[in-house]
Amino acid sequence: MSGGAGNGRGKGGAVAGQARAGKKPEDGKSVKPQQQPRKRTAREVALDTLVKVAEAGAYSNLQLNRALQEAQLSRPDAGLATELVYGTIQHQRYLDDRLSILVTKGFQKLTPWVLALLRMSAYQLLMLDRIPPHAAVNEAVVIAKRRGHSGISGMVNGVLRNMERRLSELKQPIERDNPAERIGIAHSYPDWLVRRWIDAYGEAEAERICAAGNEPPHSSLRVNPLRLSRDKAIGMLKESGFDAAGSRLSDAAVIVSGGGNLAQSEGYQSGLWSLQDESSMLVAEVCAPAPGMKVLDCCAAPGGKTTHLAELMEDRGQVIANDVHPHKKQLIEEQAARLGLQTVQAVTGDALDLAARFEPESFDLVLLDAPCSGFGVIRRKPEIKWTKSEADVHAIAGLQSDLLQVAAKLVRPGGTLVYSTCTIEREENERQVERFLETHPAFKLDADWSPKVLRPLREGRAVDDSFGGMVQLLPQQFGSDGFFIARMKRGE
Numbered sequence: 264m265s266g267g268a269g270n271g272r273g274k275g276g277a278v279a280g281q282a283r284a285g286k287k288p289e290d291g292k293s294v295k296p297q298q299q300p301r302k303r304t305a306r307e308v309a310l311d312t313l314v315k316v317a318e319a320g321a322y323s324n325l326q327l328n329r330a331l332q333e334a335q336l337s338r339p340d341a342g343l344a345t346e347l348v349y350g351t352i353q354h355q356r357y358l359d360d361r362l363s364i365l366v367t368k369g370f371q372k373l374t375p376w377v378l379a380l381l382r383m384s385a386y387q388l389l390m391l392d393r394i395p396p397h398a399a400v401n402e403a404v405v406i407a408k409r410r411g412h413s414g415i416s417g418m419v420n421g422v423l424r425n426m427e428r429r430l431s432e433l434k435q436p437i438e439r440d441n442p443a444e445r446i447g448i449a450h451s452y453p454d455w456l457v458r459r460w461i462d463a464y465g466e467a468e469a470e471r472i473c474a475a476g477n478e479p480p481h482s483s484l485r486v487n488p489l490r491l492s493r494d495k496a497i498g499m500l501k502e503s504g505f506d507a508a509g510s511r512l513s514d515a516a517v518i519v520s521g522g523g524n525l526a527q528s529e530g531y532q533s534g535l536w537s538l539q540d541e542s543s544m545l546v547a548e549v550c551a552p553a554p555g556m557k558v559l560d561c562c563a564a565p566g567g568k569t570t571h572l573a574e575l576m577e578d579r580g581q582v583i584a585n586d587v588h589p590h591k592k593q594l595i596e597e598q599a600a601r602l603g604l605q606t607v608q609a610v611t612g613d614a615l616d617l618a619a620r621f622e623p624e625s626f627d628l629v630l631l632d633a634p635c636s637g638f639g640v641i642r643r644k645p646e647i648k649w650t651k652s653e654a655d656v657h658a659i660a661g662l663q664s665d666l667l668q669v670a671a672k673l674v675r676p677g678g679t680l681v682y683s684t685c686t687i688e689r690e691e692n693e694r695q696v697e698r699f700l701e702t703h704p705a706f707k708l709d710a711d712w713s714p715k716v717l718r719p720l721r722e723g724r725a726v727d728d729s730f731g732g733m734v735q736l737l738p739q740q741f742g743s744d745g746f747f748i749a750r751m752k753r754g755e
Contacts, residue, residue: 471737484496512723663695
């Protein structure tokens with residue numbers, strides 16, 4: 264645990280200090296030196312995180328970040344803990360399918376931490392060739408002994424030793440007559456979600472989507488064009504020890520690996536760049552705001568698209584950034600201040616009330632980056648595969664429809680309405696826009712996108728000659744998040 268070295272403060276610290284120096288306290292009794300808390304291993308940190316995600320419904324990325332900060336692991340150990348958390352959650356169904364062959368009774372009734380330990384260890388045995396099997400098994404048994412009793416450690420040892428002996432058999436490809444079940448087990452997705460994607464994209468494309476969702480996300484940043492060029496940013500990053508290269512999807516994006524935490528880099532702290540996925544960057548580029556415009560970002564937190572809009576406007580005009588959560592107003596303001604942007608005005612309120620708070624038809628551009636199921640960012644939040652349901656998709660689609668109705672009222676004649684989500688669900692995306700256009704004849708899809716935005720989309724086959732003003736980015740196309748963007752124009 265971090266902070267252990269500072270536990271000898273105050274009276275206890277003075278006594279411990281005297282004892283270490285060979286002195287006795289005034290009462291003449293000897294005092295044993297205080298023992299520092301045992302530092303947790305990478306596997307223990309990963310296990311604690313997995314249990315909290317499963318039991319408390321915590322987001323894996325947030326919970327893991329907290330755990331890593333507390334544990335103060337070395338960089339290699341932090342990398343291992345990260346791999347174990349994301350890999351175990353991403354491949355949960357596959358791991359359960361393989362484990363259930365070995366644990367024939369009561370598998371789903373296991374204590375949560377025991378189940379998480381078996382899954383995490385099975386992930387190492389089945390999917391991480393670089394980890395020696397004996398290391399994965401031995402560490403699991405040690406953890407089981409520390410957390411449980413001899414019966415539990417014996418069961419864990421028996422199951423994992425059996426798995427180690429039968430690895431070649433257990434690694435055979437999954438075979439099922441039902442395509443949704445086969446893909447669902449092989450890539451660890453619920454059948455209902457796989458069925459929806461097969462219906463929407465076909466079996467082969469659905470499997471590619473599922474496979475891509477299990478790949479590690481790459482890091483990308485957005486260069487602040489008001490401060491420096493992308494080439495100069497790449498040079499600075501390389502000098503600081505990062506591997507950096509320009510993105511083929513967005514002219515503002517740089518793909519980065521190695522070198523440490525980008526959020527702690529000098530360039531981030533001084534406002535030279537922001538952390539954002541490439542697909543997300545396309546939203547502001549599709550908006551194409553001009554300097555002097557009056558712009559509304561309806562659901563703005565944490566402020567990535569808001570600040571990108573302001574940068575593209577050369578920080579001239581007005582960008583009103585609304586979010587329903589009061590504490591997120593500060594996040595948006597901090598982002599704008601860090602980037603040196605003066606045009607961003609953060610406000611707090613329910614987006615459903617925006618039409619009552621602002622004058623109708625008063626904005627040149629309205630962006631609705633809507634709440635959604637989030638299935639485009641599964642590689643960053645893999646637990647949503649298991650926590651979302653089909654009913655959730657229907658419910659969020661209803662909210663999106665209501666938000667679109669409100670946003671439309673604020674667009675001036677001749678103005679632009681952009682709708683975006685980070686999901687790949689047709690009900691929330693294409694069909695949502697189609698329903699809106701059927702009931703709002705004043706709006707039409709606008710396919711007049713910048714050539715520099717459309718060129719990589721055509722090259723990556725995200726759009727073709729039938730492009731009409733909306734695009735669905737799939738995670739396998741560019742290695743970025745799945746995103747949907749539609750641009751509509753209001754008639755004069």
